[in-house]
Amino acid sequence: MRILMIHLKDIKYWAVEEAIENPPDPPSKFEGNECVAGFISVEEGDTPDLSHEAASELAQHANRFKLNCIVVYPFAHLSSSLAEPNRAVNILKSIEDELKKMGFTVNRAPFGWYKGFSITCPGHPMCELSRTITSPKGPFYIKDSNKILIKEAIENKIFDNSLLNNPWDNDSIGAQEKFGILSDGINSIGKYVINSLIEWFNYKNNIENVSIYSGSHKEIYGIDGLSSTIKSCLDMGRYVKDQSIIIQGIIPGSEIMILPFKTDKSKFNDMINELMNGIINDTIEIASSSQSGFNIPYDIDYDLDLILYKSRNNGLVLLGGFGNVRENSITFIGPIRNIASSLIDYGLKMADKGKTPSLPFWLSPYQVAIIPVKETHEDYAKEIFNEVFSIGIRVYYDPPGKSLGTRIRAAGKSWVPIIAVVGDKEKESSTVNLRKRWLQGSQEVLQLDEFYNELKMLRSQSPFNRPISPPVS
Incomplete structure (x- = not known):
């Protein structure tokens, strides 16, 4: 907000024609003597809490000359970054209200009008002052x-x-x-x-x-x-x-x-x-x-x-x-x-606290890890991987390039809900050895059909009616 404050011996203004479509104020005119006029440009970003500071500046300038009359005059020519009209007029009204609470007689010139005016300035050293008031940064x-x-x-x-x-x-x-x-x-x-x-x-x-x-x-x-x-x-x-x-x-x-x-x-x-x-x-x-x-x-x-x-x-x-x-x-x-x-x-x-953390099954990016113990178990593991993937489960396959313990720990650190390990026993009996994250420290062996049915049940409990494209590796 920019303000030009002038001690005036006399002021006269009158509305001539509309400057904006549907101006918020009706046309008006005013004549006064011994006033302080505040020519004000309300700028983009100005907020209503600046009204009190603006009113205080005007009041202080009026008190210097023991004047009780203040004119609040919208004046767009002090800035090239003006607030939109509704915000500007509301801030000007707020300045008017603040000054009235302080006991001043206030006249606010109509907003949104081209106006004719004449002023007489006494010309003493303190006659004219300008102020720039900006919103405090906060918070x-x-x-x-x-x-x-x-x-x-x-x-x-x-x-x-x-x-x-x-x-x-x-x-x-x-x-x-x-x-x-x-x-x-x-x-x-x-x-x-x-x-x-x-x-x-x-x-x-x-x-x-x-x-x-x-x-x-x-x-x-x-x-x-x-x-x-x-x-x-x-x-x-x-x-x-x-x-x-x-x-x-x-x-x-x-x-x-x-x-x-x-x-x-x-x-x-x-x-x-x-x-x-x-x-x-x-x-x-x-x-x-x-x-x-x-x-x-x-x-x-x-x-x-x-x-x-x-x-x-x-x-x-x-x-x-x-x-x-x-x-x-x-x-x-x-x-x-x-x-x-x-x-x-x-x-x-x-x-x-010693508890195993886990995300909801539907939110886990990788829901199942298929881990063969050795190279000889890879064909069996890949068959399981393909079936699990076809169910719509986000599954990844971790080949036996590293030790079994390392691969299981990697899945655990990624919070994979179900780790399926297959070795000789599982291959011979058409089963999988499961570690379920929500059952801390336990393992169970399921037949493949049981395993697939459980995954279908978990998928059906998802809050979504469609699978989300999985980041499958």
Whole structure:
């Protein structure tokens, strides 16, 4: 916002003709003496919270000369980057209201009109001043109407300092890479995981029609990531009516789903907890709004409850939230990459406690590993591989180039739900030796027909009616 403030001995203006189609103010005219006039250009990006500062500058200039009359005059010629008309006039009205609360007599010239005017300026040294007022960068924490920077809120222990921590330790980063979630993007496996989660959340919320847009979020972790993600949600959330949307960020896999309704905390928690039981116990809730809690300067009112996962490395990662943006009720889920990474990180927490972590069978990129003990078992193993693949299971074959133990451990580190080992006994009896990840430490031997029927049952329990193209090797 740019303001030219002038002490005027007298001022006269009158509306001549419309400058924009359907101007928001009716035509008017004014004559006054001994005033301070504020010629104001409201710029793109200006927000209503600048009104108080602008009014204070005008009031201070009027008080210098012990004047009670202030004219608020829309003046587009101070800037080449103007706000859209509705936003501009609302900010000018807010400046008018602020000045009236301070006890000034205020006249606001009509917005959207070409005006004729005449002024007389006394010409003393303090007669003319200019000011540029910009939106504070934020983010802020608002408590009891007091707005302070987040880092100050953390220093004063009124906001969780975990937001400053790197969320992932080296073990978590390594585990995420096995699922295709890379520090510089995602690979084909990671893309499968991200797309599967999006499809699953659509399924859980009965979403069919989804539009895809580009978002403004360039970061997803820490204070900057939280601010950037919220801004993307506000940018698009104000327009969500009947159709859900997906916002794509700069970082691969950072899609955010926005649904056109407000869920409640228990339903949101149930969705996340269904992916990995217990993870919701390691989350916290943060309020974010234009009036209280975590706040980013924005030009509309919003009120959101955010759900964040507290990582193994004691950092906070946004999983989603729900609330209101302007008059719209929304639920947002994501960034989806955060959810995938948090599931893996929480699995490592389980492993630290001696429990075997696992993803849902339908979400696991590789569902079955077929491992022959020796070269002499390869033909039998490949027959099994082909049958399992024909069922629609994402299966891979690990030939006997390395020791059996090494190959079994590799499958375990990739959280493969079912490891099928075949050797002499299995080949002779038409069976498979199975290690099921959800049955920690146990092994069982099944006839091939039993094995195939169990896989068909597991596939039928998938939330999807069609198989998703698998990353088969």
